[in-house]
Amino acid sequence: MAFTYEYARPALTVDCVVFGLDEGELKVLLIQRGLKPFRGRWALPGGFVRVSETVDDAARRELAEESGLKNVFLEQLYTFGALYRDPRERVVSVAYYALVRLADFKTKAASDAKAARWFALSNVPPLAFDHGEILESAIARLRGKLRYGPIGFELLPDKFTLSQLQHLYEAVLGVALDKRNFRKKVLAFDFLVPVAEQAKGAHRPAQLYRFDSVKYQRLRKQGFNFEL
Amino acid sequence: MAFTYEYARPALTVDCVVFGLDEGELKVLLIQRGLKPFRGRWALPGGFVRVSETVDDAARRELAEESGLKNVFLEQLYTFGALYRDPRERVVSVAYYALVRLADFKTKAASDAKAARWFALSNVPPLAFDHGEILESAIARLRGKLRYGPIGFELLPDKFTLSQLQHLYEAVLGVALDKRNFRKKVLAFDFLVPVAEQAKGAHRPAQLYRFDSVKYQRLRKQGFNFEL
DNA sequence: TCAAAAGTGTTCTTGATACACCCATGC
C-alpha cells in the first residue's frame, strides 16, 4: 500500500449512545474515564477505528469491550468533525446509537464493565468532550425514528403488554396518549401478535404480544408506512 | 501534538452529492476522474479532509475547488466505512448532499470545472468507488427531507411559480399531485409570499412567490410541522 | 382562434380525537 502522507490525517473514532428502558424510564449508558483528558468524567463508550475493521464493526467492538453488550440494535447517527473536540489532537468521531432490552442486560453489563452506569436522561452528569452534544442528537433521532419506524420494540422484552408499549412511547416522546386510541391504532397495524401467556401482577393479568418482523416487512413492501 | 501511532489510521475523505433542477428534471453533478484508480470514470466531487479544517469545511472546500459551487445548501448524509471502498488503501468517507439553484450556476459550474457535468438521475453512468451506493442514499434522503422540511426551495430560483414548485415535488418524489389540493395546502402554510412580478411565456402569466424563511422559523417555534 | 398553462370550490371519505365504565387479579 503505497501512500504518501501529503497531509497529516485526522484520527477516527466511534462513540455509542446506548439507550435502555428501565422501569419505564429511558436511560443512557455512560463510562467513567480512567485516563486524561477528562479523567473521572463520564463519557460515551467508544474508541479508535482500526484500519482493518469497518466503522460499524468498530462501534460493535467498542460496545462489547466497554460494556459487554452484543447483538443489539445499532445505527449510525452522525459524524462529528469539529476541530477541537478532543484537546489532544484532531479527532473525527462517527457517532452511533444503540437500543438494548435492558431487562436482559442489566446485571450483565453492570458486571462486565466496572466503570459503566445507566443514567436517567433527566439526570445525566456533565460529559467529556462534545459527548453532551452527541447525546442530544441521539435523543432527537430516537424521538424521530420512534414515530416513523418500528424501533421501539428493540427497547422492550420480546413479549410485552400494550401498556408497556404505550408507556415507552409516552416516556420517550414526552406526551400522554389515549389508551383506547393507542390500542386501536397499533392493533390495526396487524404486526403485533398475541402470545399464549399473560403478564401477572397485583391486578388483572394482561395479554402479551410480540412484534412480528416478518409480517412487518411484508406490509412495508406493500407500501405500508408505520406512523404513530 | 504528541501522539503514538499505536494503530494505522484510516484515511478520511468527504464526498458530495450535488443535486440541481434543470428544466424540471433532477440532475446530479459528477466529475470525470483524471487519475487512477477508476481513471476516466465519473465520480462524486470530494477529497481528503485536512487536519486543520472541520469535516463540513472540507466538503465546502472540495465543492468549491472541483465544481466552483459556493454558498449552497449542504448537509451531512452518512459516513461510509466499508473496508475496500478504495482499492488503494483504507478510506472512510463522510458523504454530504448539496442542493443548488441550477439556473444560477449552470454556466458557471460548467466553465470552472472542465471535467464536471450534470447527469439526469435516469441517466447516471457507472460510478467510481462506492459512489453509486452513496448516490442512492442521497436520493432516498432527499425524498424523505422534501416531504418533511422546506428544502425544495433550495432547488428553485428565489422567485418561482406554484407550478414550478409542484413539478419539483412531482419530479423528485415520482408521483402526480392534484393541482388544486397542492396549491390549497402550500398557500395555507402561509410562508409563501407573492411578489409583484409575474412569470411570462406563451400563455397566461403566473404569480411568482418567494419562500419567507423568517415566517417559516416563526411558525416552527409555534410548533408548526411542515409536511407535504 | 388556438394552444398552453394559470387559476379556482365543493363534496365525500377517511383518519384523528375525545371520552367513561366494567373486569380480573392479588393482597
Added chain:
DNA sequence: GCATGGGTGTATCAAGAACACTTTTGA
C-alpha cells in the same frame, strides 16, 4: 372488599382526496 392496572365502543371533527371548467396570454 379494595386497590391496581386491563380492557372495550361511539360520536364528533378535521384533514385529505377526488374532481372540471374558465381565464389569460402569445403565437
